[in-house]
Amino acid sequence: MSIEKGPNFLEEIVAEDVKNGKHGGRVLTRFPPEPNGYLHIGHSKSICLNFGLAQEFGGKTNLRFDDTNPVTEDTEYVESIKNDIRWLGFNWANEFYASDYFEQLYECACELIKKGLAYVDDSTAEEIAAMKGTPTEPGKNSPYRDRSVEENLDLFARMRAGEFKDGDKTLRAKIDMASPNMHFRDPLMYRIRHVPHHRTGKKWCIYPMYDYAHGQSDSIENITHSICTLEFEVHRPVYDWFIEKLNIFPSHQYEMARLNLTYTVMSKRKLLQLVNEKHVSGWDDPRMPTLSGYRRRGYTPESIREFCDRIGVARRENMIDVGLLEYFIREDLNKSANRVMVVTDPIKLIIDNYPEGQVELLPGENNPEAEDKGGTREIPFSKELWIERDDFMEEPTKKYFRLGPGLKVRLKHAYILECVSFKKDEAGNVTEIHCNYFPESKSGHDTSGISVKGVIHWVSAAQAINCELRMYDRLFIPEDPSNAEGDFKDHINPNSLEVISNAYAEPELKKAKAGDKFQFVRKGYFCMDPDSTADNPVFNRTVGLKDSWAKEAGKK
RNA sequence: UGUCCUAUGGUGUAAUGGUAACACUGCAGAUUUUGAUUCUGCCUUUCUAGGUUCGAAUCCUGGUAGGACAACCA
Numbered sequence: 045m046s047i048e049k050g051p052n053f054l055e056e057i058v059a060e061d062v063k064n065g066k067h068g069g070r071v072l073t074r075f076p077p078e079p080n081g082y083l084h085i086g087h088s089k090s091i092c093l094n095f096g097l098a099q100e101f102g103g104k105t106n107l108r109f110d111d112t113n114p115v116t117e118d119t120e121y122v123e124s125i126k127n128d129i130r131w132l133g134f135n136w137a138n139e140f141y142a143s144d145y146f147e148q149l150y151e152c153a154c155e156l157i158k159k160g161l162a163y164v165d166d167s168t169a170e171e172i173a174a175m176k177g178t179p180t181e182p183g184k185n186s187p188y189r190d191r192s193v194e195e196n197l198d199l200f201a202r203m204r205a206g207e208f209k210d211g212d213k214t215l216r217a218k219i220d221m222a223s224p225n226m227h228f229r230d231p232l233m234y235r236i237r238h239v240p241h242h243r244t245g246k247k248w249c250i251y252p253m254y255d256y257a258h259g260q261s262d263s264i265e266n267i268t269h270s271i272c273t274l275e276f277e278v279h280r281p282v283y284d285w286f287i288e289k290l291n292i293f294p295s296h297q298y299e300m301a302r303l304n305l306t307y308t309v310m311s312k313r314k315l316l317q318l319v320n321e322k323h324v325s326g327w328d329d330p331r332m333p334t335l336s337g338y339r340r341r342g343y344t345p346e347s348i349r350e351f352c353d354r355i356g357v358a359r360r361e362n363m364i365d366v367g368l369l370e371y372f373i374r375e376d377l378n379k380s381a382n383r384v385m386v387v388t389d390p391i392k393l394i395i396d397n398y399p400e401g402q403v404e405l406l407p408g409e410n411n412p413e414a415e416d417k418g419g420t421r422e423i424p425f426s427k428e429l430w431i432e433r434d435d436f437m438e439e440p441t442k443k444y445f446r447l448g449p450g451l452k453v454r455l456k457h458a459y460i461l462e463c464v465s466f467k468k469d470e471a472g473n474v475t476e477i478h479c480n481y482f483p484e485s486k487s488g489h490d491t492s493g494i495s496v497k498g499v500i501h502w503v504s505a506a507q508a509i510n511c512e513l514r515m516y517d518r519l520f521i522p523e524d525p526s527n528a529e530g531d532f533k534d535h536i537n538p539n540s541l542e543v544i545s546n547a548y549a550e551p552e553l554k555k556a557k558a559g560d561k562f563q564f565v566r567k568g569y570f571c572m573d574p575d576s577t578a579d580n581p582v583f584n585r586t587v588g589l590k591d592s593w594a595k596e597a598g599k600k
Numbered sequence: 601u602g603u604c605c606u607a608u609g610g611u612g613u614a615a616u617g618g619u620a621a622c623a624c625u626g627c628a629g630a631u632u633u634u635g636a637u638u639c640u641g642c643c644u645u646u647c648u649a650g651g652u653u654c655g656a657a658u659c660c661u662g663g664u665a666g667g668a669c670a671a672c673c674a
Contacts (some may be wrong), residue, residue, distance in 0.1 A: 049622070050614045080673055113673060169672055178670050180602045214672060224603040226670050235672035254674045277605065278669045299605085301667095306611085312674095354623065358611040360606050361667055368612075368624055378637060385634095413637065454633055487633065499633045564603080568635045593635040 052357040054097060054298060058269055062101050067268045071103025074267050075129070075136070077552065079121035079242070080507055081312035082327040082334045083128040085348065087368070089303040092352035094132040094271055106265055107136035111143050112257045114241040122242070124327070128335040132345045142252075142261050143243045149252050149260060150204065152290050153215060153233055157196045161289055162233060163189055164199040165216050172214070175221070182222035183229045189218065192210045205234055205247045210236050217256070219285065227282045231255050259283035262295035271297050272547070274300040274359065304363045307518040308333045309525050309532055323536055324519070327329045330573075331519045331540050341516065342561050342571025342586030347376040363524065370587045377561060377569045377586070382410040382418050385456065385501040386549040386564040386583075388513060390430040392505070393477045398427040403504070403537065406487065408457040411563075421552050425458050428505040430548045432566075436466070436477055437498040443596065445498035447477065453498040456565060460485035460494050501565045508548035511581040514573065515542040551583060561586070 051059065062069050073094040077087065098105045107129065111117050129136070156162040165172065165188045177183030191199075203213055215234040223229055233256040238249045258281075262270045270283075277299045287294055304310060309318075310333060316322050318332070327334050330341035338348065351372045355364055385408075404425045411418030433449070440448035447453045452462045461479040469475050485492040519539050522528040525535045549564075556562070558574040568588035576582045 050616085052613085055618085076674090080674080110674065116673075167657085172672075173670075176670055178602090181670095182602095183670090211672065226603090229670085232672055237672080253672075258674085274605075275668055276674090278603080301606090350653095358606090358613070362612065365611050365624070371624060374636090383634080412634085443635095456633060458633095460633095490633090496633090497634080501634075563634085563636085566636070568636095589634075589636050591635075596635080 049356070053359070054093065054269070054271065054357055055100065057298065058097055058101055061268070067266075070103040070266075071098055071269060071331055072106070072266060072268050073271065074106040074108050074262065074265065074375045076108045076110045076142075076261075076272075077125050078113070078116075079119060079125060080119060081316055082112070082124050082336055084310055084312070084315065084335065085305065085308075085333045085338065086303040086310045088132060088335060088348050089270065089352050089355070089357075090273075091129060091132060091134060092349055093300070093357060093570065093576065095136075096353070097269065097271075103268070104137035105134070106138045106140055106267070108140040108142065108261060108265070110254070110261075111141050111241070111243065112252050113252060114237060114239045114251060117242055118441040119242050124336065130338075131335065131339060133349060137312065138265075140261075140265065141243055142257050143241060145257070145261055145264055146244060146248055146252070148264060150235045150250075152260060152286075153200065153252075153256070154197060156217065156233075156286075156289060157200060157215075158193055159289065160193060161218050162196065162215055162274075163191050163218055164196050164203065165189070165214050166212070167214075169211060171382075172232075173491075176226065177221070179224075180266065183220050186216070186230065189230070200234075203234065203250050204248070205212065206238070208236055210238055212236060215250075217285070219282075225278055225281055227279055228285075231282055238387055246524060249404060253501075253540055255279055255282045256286065259286050259295065259297070260290070260292065262297075263287055263290075263293040263466070266293050267295045270297045272297060272299055274299045274361075275302075300357050301357065301362055304361070304524075305369065306366045306523045307364060307520050307525070308366060309520065313525070314526070314532060317533070318519075321533070321570075323533065327493075330514070330516050340571070340573065340585055342377075342569060343373050343378075344376050344561075347373040350376070366518065373587055374569070376564065379413050380411075381561045381563045381569055383408070383412075383563045383565050384550055384552050385423070385503055386511070386513075386547055386553070386567065386570075387430040387501065387503050387508075388544055388547045388564075388567060389433040390503075390546065390548050391433045391436060391474060391477065393429045393431045393479060393502070395427050395429070395461065395481050396478050397480045400427060402426065403506070406457050423457055423550050423552070424504045424507040425455075426504045426506055429455075429502045430505055430508060431500060431502045432476070433474075436463075436474060438466070438474065445496070447479075447498075452494065452496045453500055454485075454496050455502050456499050457487050458498055458502070459483070459487070460490075460492060501567075503548045503550050507551050509551055509554060509581070510555065511547050511549050511583060513544040513547045513570070513583050513585065515544060517538060517542075549581075557582065563589075 048168040075094045095105045175184045216230045219228045221229045234250045235441045328336035407420040408423045435446045437448045465478045467476040475549040525532045556572045569586040570583040573582040
């Protein structure tokens with residue numbers, strides 16, 4: 045956790061509990077995902093918090109799948125979740141499932157029935173909703189509320205035995221239909237679902253509800269600090285009620301604000317829609333805020349952990365600038381990613397006074413920011429090069445210090461060039477740039493005495509390898525797509541992916557493997573995609589470099 | 601016209617009754633064979649009205665604003 049920052053409110057609570065010897069000073073947290081979707085960056089806040097808190101105070105963390113709704117859950121999700129947590133860099137003490145506790149939960153329910161604290165209700169979903177009242181009006185008691193213990197026990201056993209159809213009966217806690225807290229108005233404990241479960245198969249046809257399962261699961265595992273998001277705050281009295289009535293281990297729930305990111309949607313329901321309706325290529329589409337999406341995009345676990353640590357934890361709603369996440373991945377990759385030159389929008393440059401057919405191998409530092417500079421590679425240099433179309437301006441402005449008629453520029457790792465002429469097609473597009481080079485200006489051996497302000501990247505045409513670049517931008521146009529007018533999908537950015545199929549890279553990139561990360565000099569950080577083939581290497585743009593020139597140029 | 605939660609620069613988060621700070625963003629400059637990185641400086645902050653106190657971002661009361669809660673979802 046953060047060192048330079050004060051402790052967050054949860055660290056304070058845990059520190060106080062440890063100091064006071066609560067639970068013998070033991071700390072056990074849990075991360076409780078429902079296996080009905082892939083983990084996203086919001087989950088990583090919870091993961092970093094739960095695992096981080098335990099690490100900080102010498103405790104442990106369980107992974108518990110909250111699998112009480114077989115309709116939406118699947119082992120595919122279980123596997124992806126485990127994979128993503130490991131990737132983020134955390135190891136759980138135990139892998140548990142709420143479904144492991146179905147039998148115990150059933151027995152607890154019988155106990156509550158015997159205590160007169162639960163009853164079988166024959167009302168339909170509509171009737172139950174109608175009797176629930178509203179936040180400002182009290183509800184009404186169900187006509188089945190006062191069944192005898194014997195009848196309830198019998199009915200509940202027959203529910204389990206499969207004698208009733210889906211929806212025919214529920215088991216409800218008998219609390220207070222007039223409570224100002226809606227969750228106290230006889231919450232449902234069990235519903236009938238004749239649906240096989242991803243782990244228990246056909247063993248059960250009644251499944252516990254979240255409110256009945258979650259707290260007891262925590263309690264069964266002896267969880268000391270159960271952290272969840274703010275929307276569960278009103279559930280806490282129910283959480284405590286079951287624990288108290290059952291007289292079991294007193295786990296305690298603490299709530300914190302969820303993570304919201306600008307230009308991002310973060311609900312699994314919405315992400316599932318994006319996947320199902322093919323707005324993205326899958327859960328791991330590099331535009332998705334899922335951990336698998338970020339991984340494919342080229343984000344590192346370190347950068348995400350750092351992000352989660354630095355955004356802090358509090359109880360007020362927040363909206364974090366996605367630019368902060370980008371800051372952390374740039375910070376990480378700046379130190380770790382090797383540099384390589386790739387021309388994304390090529391234009392031919394010919395050095396008139398360079399010998400025909402000559403090829404020089406010039407050394408290039410792989411990473412000036414790394415401690416050992418990342419070693420060097422050899423970059424072929426010759427008479428014909430590709431340079432960036434942007435790096436030539438027919439009528440250069442005063443502040444432009446790249447190439448233009450009569451202007452001099454440095455080719456990175458190579459020579460200084462002076463532009464002597466250029467050709468255009470009928471449409472007026474520049475097709476070819478001619479330059480002379482200064483042989484004594486070679487990088488590292490420059491005795492020319494010429495000083496230039498601009499440095500551009502380049503690729504030797506004969507040795508260039510062709511590659512595909514996937515240039516990603518934010519998936520949504522508005523800052524807060526979930527609260528924008530209309531459906532969130534109306535606000536998808538139509539230009540969130542631009543594919544460049546004719547980029548030229550220096551031959552060094554032939555060695556790249558899927559997942560390898562690079563800085564394409566002056567362009568941004570890129571990560572090789574698994575879609576790559578020998579003929580068509582594919583690179584995802586993780587994030588661009590900061591670009592104060594674009595800002596300057598944009599001012600006009 | 602219910603219950604509960606929250607309110608500190610543009611965005612987050614600290615300050616735990618004693619000089620409002622840190623990061624990001626923005627702006628300006630220095631350095632630079634990446635208009636990157638790095639470095640320096642600057643801008644901008646306690647929702648409001650009362651009260652308690654020698655002293656309030658912090659405690660109390662009222663107001664205002666935002667959020668959560670009426671799934672056989674979690």
